[in-house]
Amino acid sequence: MSRTLLSTVNPPHRLLMGPGPINADPRVLRAMSSPLIGQYDPVMTDYMNQTMALYRDVFRTQNEATLLVDGTSRAGIEAALVSLIEPGDRVLVPVFGRFGLLLCEIAERCQAEVIRRDIEWGQVFTPDAIEAMLRETRPKVLALVQGDTSTTMCQPLAEIGALCHQYGALLYTDATASLGGNAFEMDAWEVDIATAGLQKCLAGPSGSSPISISPRAVEVIRQRASIEAGLRGDADAAIAVNHIRSNYFDLGMILDYWGPSRLNHHTEATSMLYGAHECARLLVEEGIEAAVDRHQLHGDAMVQGLKGLGLSLFGDLDHKMNNVVGVYIPDGVPGEAVRQTLLNDYAIEIGTSFGPLHGKIWRIGTMGYNARKDTVLTTLAVLEQVLRQARARVVAGGGVGGANEVYAQGGRG
Amino acid sequence: MSRTLLSTVNPPHRLLMGPGPINADPRVLRAMSSPLIGQYDPVMTDYMNQTMALYRDVFRTQNEATLLVDGTSRAGIEAALVSLIEPGDRVLVPVFGRFGLLLCEIAERCQAEVIRRDIEWGQVFTPDAIEAMLRETRPKVLALVQGDTSTTMCQPLAEIGALCHQYGALLYTDATASLGGNAFEMDAWEVDIATAGLQKCLAGPSGSSPISISPRAVEVIRQRASIEAGLRGDADAAIAVNHIRSNYFDLGMILDYWGPSRLNHHTEATSMLYGAHECARLLVEEGIEAAVDRHQLHGDAMVQGLKGLGLSLFGDLDHKMNNVVGVYIPDGVPGEAVRQTLLNDYAIEIGTSFGPLHGKIWRIGTMGYNARKDTVLTTLAVLEQVLRQARARVVAGGGVGGANEVYAQGGRG
Known part of the structure; x- marks a missing residue:
């Protein structure tokens, strides 16, 4: 283009019903368009403190160390792992989908001794299975995804933190896809570090990663702390021997800031912080339990609607996240062509899938701002038409009908 | 606060005349409030391609590998260094301020053999001095800040890239504070990797780091490339032996995306990309040379205004960045109290300083959206009043008078 002046962005309307990102709540976008202020302005540091307090409510924790990592959700994951793991540390990763593989990969790059345990995609691990792994492998860190969008599964965590502590391990969990739409109890479940992103049930854009760190994990991180050379006083120690191998992701430094x-x-x-602040306010205002109930209601409605159309669903539905469902692409139906028709003719986006599920299932999300009755019913109504056009056998009216049965029982919407 | 519902952010008016962040151009904030779209939506991938093309203009380069790192400007720095440096690699860092120290620190965390060469704060290095260091130390990478806001200095780079290549080194430069407000010629100066941020002369918020990578540097990075386990096909190699020690900052993977x-x-x-896109459009629309001229004009006006008030300026003014100036706090004047008065009574923010300059100089910026005649004249008018109130000797009308002389000569504003 060289000298051509392209136009300002002017994105078309989309209803984003994939596994995330989803449409941001307009309140979040409005907050993000607020004017900037200086980073040490008392108003700004107050906003930072408010953000910490708000995310303590979201994570259900008393952890003082609750803040934002500036980057996408995987920035939060890497900050957690690189700040905990020293080269040679043993890290156990039970893998039930793509994001478990990501935890392995990041831990490997931190030069951990990674012990990976796999289960078939579409299943989750029992506490007994995880206890057996902990007993056998005695890791420093157990790294476990809560909700893996690649399989739609939600790993039960309630007993895992206590098990970890019984075996001398720290529990890290990636709650990016699940937080706000599924029960999460940082303190009651004894989670040591949890990280998230804004672009799923938090109804914001990707680009900021809320994180909460238990006092136990803070202590581990503090033993590796450094103060930057340009800021170091004479009394401050030089860089620690077991220093964290990243400056940007050094949670000790981020805590000092x-x-x-x-x-x-x-x-x-600043703008991402404004957005993250508003994302948390939306949830705290609604109430975390109410938000989880809302995700369950609309998730159930989508499930019953898809069943009502005559489609088959993927995985262990008893352990599905509330906010996303995998649905088998019917035999003979061109999965990508259907997704294109949905996008081009109806401006609705649903998700494809990764790895062993690629080409076999679509993933449909109902989360954050889009966990609503109108989005569920519209998506089901449109899907029926597009599937019929693709010569799939569908039950006429079965999608909307199935969902409406759930709404009739749930009495909400 | 527990259950208290705090209000949405509603930041007060501020005129940000420090070393950055500065007030974002309202066009950038408007772009950022645009609705989200899916990450593989053709409209989104087109915006990504446009952003690459726009930043090629900003960096003055033909480099295909010109894109954004999702994080603040130091995320771009770390991505560049961790993607280039293997443990044990020799990295030469000529340090002329705090951000040179940051390059040392990040290179140390990458386990480089760091060779640091210092010069007094307020000076820059001559090409001869840098050639002597290259000849002596033969580094793999020369890491050099262009504009270091801690000292306001702008390191001349025009000859450095060719020198690096003569001695078999790669040139990385941190142009965060300088890009858009001072001449920068990626290709003509043979820079291998340059990184920036939005919150200085680019008139946006912190949180996205534009980066450009020469073919020579891409080749080095590609030799260390990995494909994530969750995405790897059977034919793809496993993780490289000399793999990049970060997943988030693996520029090979980011290039593949x-x-x-x-x-x-x-x-x-997405929202940060919308903002980065608009920041680049503003500069390309104005013309990069015109933007640099504008920064020079208003920077000169600020310099002559401060001199006109009778204040002394810091450092080698022949090598000052156009967009920021260091001014000595007059004897007996309480520097922090004056800054507080400026903020509280006039809503104007100027900068404090770091390290050896802390408590000795203020830093005043004229950059991005705030490189304007009204901001310069207002700041000088207010500074005169506040200094008089603090019982400093100032020349009545000397600030605005000095600046207006520059505007009279420059014929613009």
Whole structure:
């Protein structure tokens, strides 16, 4: 293009019913368009403190160390793992989907001794199975995804933190896809570090990663702490021997920036912080339990609607996340062509899938701002038409009918 | 707060005349409030391609590998260094301020053999001095800040890339503070990797880091490339032996996401991309040379205004960045109290300083959206009043008068 002046962005309307990102709540976008202020302006540091307090409610924790990592959800994952793991540390990763593989990969790059345990995609691990692994392998860190969008499964975590602590391990969990739409109890479940993103049930854009860190994990991180050379006083120690192998993801430094000492690290991404603040406010205002109930209601409605159309669903439905469902592409139906028709003719996006499920299932999300009755019914109505056009056998009216039965029972919408 | 519902963010008016962040151009904030679309929506991938093309203009390069790293400017720095440096690699860092120290620190965390060469804060290195260091130390990478806001200095780079290549080194430069407000010629100066941020002369918020990578540097990175386990086909190699020690900052993977193969990595931070796109459009629309001229004009006006007030300026003014100036806090004047008065009574923010300059100089910026005549004259008018109130000797009308002389000569504003 060289000198051509392209136009400003002007994205078309889309109803994003895939596994995320989804449409941001307009309140979040409005908050993000607020004017900037300086990073040490008292108003800004107050917003940072408010954000910490709001995310304590979202994560259901008393952890002082609850803040944002500036980057997408995988920035939060890497910050957690690189801040905990020293080269040679043993890390156990039970894998039930693509994002478990990501945890393995990031831990390997931290030079951990990674012990990977796989289960068939579409299943989750029992606490007994995880206890057996802990007993056998005695890891420093158990890294476990809560909700893996690649399979739609939600790993039960309630007993895992206590098991980890019984066997001397720390529990890290990636709650990116699940937080806000499925029960999550940081303190009651004894989770040591949890990370998330805004682009799923939190109804915001990708680009900021909420994180909460238990006092036990803070202690581990503090033993590896450094103060940047440009900020170090004479009394401060030089870089620690077992220093964290990243500056950007050094949670000790990030804590010093968010904490009372306010030691400069990065320049906080102000607009993303405004957005993250509003995402948490939406959830706290609604009530976390009410938000989870809402995701369950609309998730159930989507499930019953898809069944009502005569489609088969993927995986162990007793352990499905509330906010996303995998549905088998009917025999003979061209999966990608159907997705294109949905997008081009109806402006509705549903998801494809990764790895062993690629070409076999679609993934349909009902989360955040889009966990609503109108989005569920519209998607089912449209899907019926598009499937019929693709010569699939569908039950006329079965999608909307199935969903409406759930709404009639649930009495909400 | 527990259950208290805090209000949505509603930041007060501020005129941000520090070393950045500065007020974002309202066009950038409007672009950022646009609705989200899916990450593989053809409209989104087209916006990604446009963003690459726009930043090629901004960096003055033909580099295909020109894109965004999702994080603040130091995310771009770390992505560049961790993707180039293998443990044990020799990295030369000529340090002329705090951000040179940051390059040392990040290179150390990459386990480089770091060779640091210091110069007094307020000076820059001559090409001869840098050639002597290259000849002596033969590094794999020369890491050099272009504009270091801690000292306001702008390191001349025009000859450095060719020198690096003569001695078999790659040139990385951190152009966060300088890009868009000072001449920068990626290709003509043979820079191998340059990174930036939006919150300085680009008139946007912190949170996205534009980066450009020469074919020579891409080749180095490609030799260390990995494909994520969850995405790897049977024919793809396993993780490389000399693999990049970060997943999030693996520029090979980030290139695969931005390139034709569109291999999923992170979920692009859509709103920040919209903002980065508009930041580049503003500069391309104005013309890069015109933008640099504008920064020079208003920077000169600020310099002459401060001199006109009778204040002393910091450092080698022949090598000052156009967009920021260091001014000595007059004897007996309480520097922090003056800054507080400026903020509280006039809603104007100027900068404090780091390290050896802390408590000695203020830093005043004229950059991006705030490189304007009204902001310069207002700041000078207010500074005169506040200094007088603090019992400093100032020349009445000298600030605005000095600036207006520059505007009279420059014939613009």
